[in-house]
Amino acid sequence: MATTQAATPWAVLLCKFADNNDEPFPLIYYRNLFTSAGVGLSNVVDFFRVYSHGNIDIGGSQIFGWFTLPETKAEAYAKGRGQIVDDARLAAAANGVDLSAFWGVLVCTNVPFETFGVQNGRAAVADSLGTAPRILAQEVGHGYGLDHSMADGVAAEYQDRWDVMSALNAAWAGNPTFAQVGPGLNAANMAARGWLDPERVWVRTGWFDEQVTLRPHHRRDLPGFLVARVGPYYVELRINEDWDAGIGSPVVLVHRLDANRSWLMASASGQRFFPPGAVFERTDELANGMPKAHAEVVNIDRASRQATLRLSYQPTIRPLHAFVLPYPVKLGQPTKVVVKATDGLTSAPVQGEVRLHSYDVNGQAVDVTPFPTDTPTIVTLRAKRIFDPETKKWTDFEDPTGEVTAVGYSDTVLDLGY
Ligand SMILES: [Zn+2]
Numbered sequence: 001m002a003t004t005q006a007a008t009p010w011a012v013l014l015c016k017f018a019d020n021n022d023e024p025f026p027l028i029y030y031r032n033l034f035t036s037a038g039v040g041l042s043n044v045v046d047f048f049r050v051y052s053h054g055n056i057d058i059g060g061s062q063i064f065g066w067f068t069l070p071e072t073k074a075e076a077y078a079k080g081r082g083q084i085v086d087d088a089r090l091a092a093a094a095n096g097v098d099l100s101a102f103w104g105v106l107v108c109t110n111v112p113f114e115t116f117g118v119q120n121g122r123a124a125v126a127d128s129l130g131t132a133p134r135i136l137a138q139e140v141g142h143g144y145g146l147d148h149s150m151a152d153g154v155a156a157e158y159q160d161r162w163d164v165m166s167a168l169n170a171a172w173a174g175n176p177t178f179a180q181v182g183p184g185l186n187a188a189n190m191a192a193r194g195w196l197d198p199e200r201v202w203v204r205t206g207w208f209d210e211q212v213t214l215r216p217h218h219r220r221d222l223p224g225f226l227v228a229r230v231g232p233y234y235v236e237l238r239i240n241e242d243w244d245a246g247i248g249s250p251v252v253l254v255h256r257l258d259a260n261r262s263w264l265m266a267s268a269s270g271q272r273f274f275p276p277g278a279v280f281e282r283t284d285e286l287a288n289g290m291p292k293a294h295a296e297v298v299n300i301d302r303a304s305r306q307a308t309l310r311l312s313y314q315p316t317i318r319p320l321h322a323f324v325l326p327y328p329v330k331l332g333q334p335t336k337v338v339v340k341a342t343d344g345l346t347s348a349p350v351q352g353e354v355r356l357h358s359y360d361v362n363g364q365a366v367d368v369t370p371f372p373t374d375t376p377t378i379v380t381l382r383a384k385r386i387f388d389p390e391t392k393k394w395t396d397f398e399d400p401t402g403e404v405t406a407v408g409y410s411d412t413v414l415d416l417g418y
Helices: 027-034 044-051 073-079 083-094 133-143 164-169 187-192
Strands: 010-016 062-068 104-109 116-118 123-126 173-175 179-181 208-214 227-230 233-238 251-258 261-264 279-283 291-301 306-313 320-325 335-343 353-359 365-367 377-379 384-388 393-397 401-405
Touching: 010 027, 010 083, 027 044, 027 062, 044 133, 062 083, 073 083, 083 104, 083 123, 104 133, 116 133, 123 133, 133 164, 133 179, 187 233, 187 251, 187 261, 208 227, 208 233, 227 291, 227 306, 233 279, 233 291, 233 306, 251 291, 320 401, 335 401, 353 377
Parallel strands: 010 062, 010 104, 104 123
Antiparallel strands: 116 123, 173 179, 208 306, 227 233, 233 251, 251 261, 279 291, 291 306, 320 335, 335 377, 353 365, 353 401, 384 393
């Protein structure tokens, strides 16, 4: 791995309001939730190890408390929600906790109050209803600078059901220890934090048109690429297991990143997820009306955790293959020929135009009237003839030529067998 782990331990401060002595969970619950003691249970440590591609490790977090705050719950509301973090810090310091040893502070209240994260603030509050990783990963994510995820064309936040930063609109999964976990964090949000392992991101510069295989974007344990870039877009595979167990069918997702937010992209028909066969395309004025960014889901194989994608950028240069039957074309007599053209990557049929160049009986170049591919057409092709004045003889050079053109593809030479 190219990445190095940054230890960012949090101090978890368990706090009671002055008017309530409840303890909603035993201490072991909090240890399992937020320290290395609970790694493997799908706890918050696991989440950030996985979705930071190993860049962030909060496993060294520690649990402190219970402490009793000086205020009642009603008084805490009256102070404003941000104040409770400062009050919890004071209560911890008064009990001998050295907070300077910790990267962040998580305050857990003993009764329902409010659950929130402080954007870029290295702080979050989880009330007694807000401790599931489904919610807590999002609030702690705010502490690292993550914002709520968006969908292209929609003004409201929380529009990406495959992203934990869409909070209650996201597709969570059941968990025996913490009740609710997931879903994962999308690749654009990971990129925004510098968490994508660059060695696992497929990227090309300039124009390209290639077939690419992707793994689920959190599976660093599997070989191959985890994320692909097509121009400004991040392409990722999501499989309905692990943190994503609640998403339903396996899908490919496309995001862009803008203003520190991920934007879930839609197909031309408005669908924001891409099952096998689906195509994401965007055009712009530089592409002469052709799709500039193109991501087509050729196949998703859930069993092998792989998606096969055709990714292209400025695909006016898509490769074309063509062949003629019969091959070689007979010379000197009317012959019925048919020319087939296929996409150079997918072998899908392509409609195009065939141009053949022949010679007349005197050896002069002539062009055959163009005709469409897939259409049997009778042509007469003749060899090139050259008269040698010394020997007074005609010599045949069998070099009729041809090419096929198709909109959106590079021209291709048609091999006539000569
Ligand atoms: Zn939030």
